[in-house]
């Protein structure tokens with residue numbers, strides 16, 4: 001699949017260049033229970049130290065989350081999620097120059113995060129959970145990551161067809177709320193509401209999402225599909241994560257969402273050089 005021509009993602013006052021260089025989004029989970037890095041950034045001081053490290057390693061974007069969304073996670077009320085995010089976002093937006101994304105599916109939290117200076121809303125329910133989310137994104141001229149998700153796994157589905165139908169509904173909601181198309185990034189939602197074969201197929205068939213003409217973010221970092229291919233703990237899954245992201249980069253994804261930034265910056269530069277060689 002040929003990558004899309006280079007373009008710009010408008011996220012509030014930021015014009016974020018997309019392609020041919022893949023953007024590396026560093027994950028900062030301000031949570032006690034995230035599946036691979038839970039607790040490492042739960043205290044604001046630790047979160048800031050880790051954020052600085054991700055930026056120093058070459059992160060182009062930071063994705064800050066205040067609630068784990070892994071399968072079987074404990075839901076967190078909006079007030080608690082915001083209490084975790086507020087001090088970290090305040091410090092990050094004052095100090096860090098890279099655009100900040102907030103990983104939340106709650107419009108109330110997204111609104112507060114955007115008021116605190118975040119640029120992108122990363123909604124793991126792709127405008128399907130909170131009816132107010134698209135309006136909040138539009139009101140702030142923010143960008144949004146629209147991730148595919150399902151409440152129930154259905155092993156009989158053609159997962160790519162299901163994604164295309166899901167994205168069409170999300171894009172209709174976005175349009176009705178006034179979110180411009182050039183502010184939207186699609187995400188296949190690896191590990192969310194999918195069987196193991198569907199997760200593999202979603203990565204293998206990324207090019208089929210190109211019919212929508214929108215940039216794509218891929219998030220495989222340390223996920224259980226890697227542990228299903230080869231038994232490993234999340235901390236041992238960097239090589240498998242890089243393999244999956246290189247396949248995404250060859251397919252032209254614009255953004256990869258990772259815990260291990262430095263390793264992926266090198267992997268991405270090499271993969272792009274080969275992909276774009278004449």
Ligand code: HH2
Nearest residue numbers: 029034035068069070145147187190219
């Ligand atoms: N994966 C996770 C969380 N947010 N957002 C997008 N757009 N795409 C993803 O694939 C994605 C996501 C899960 O990973 P992580 O943040 O490491 O864990 P947790 O949800 O336990 O905090």
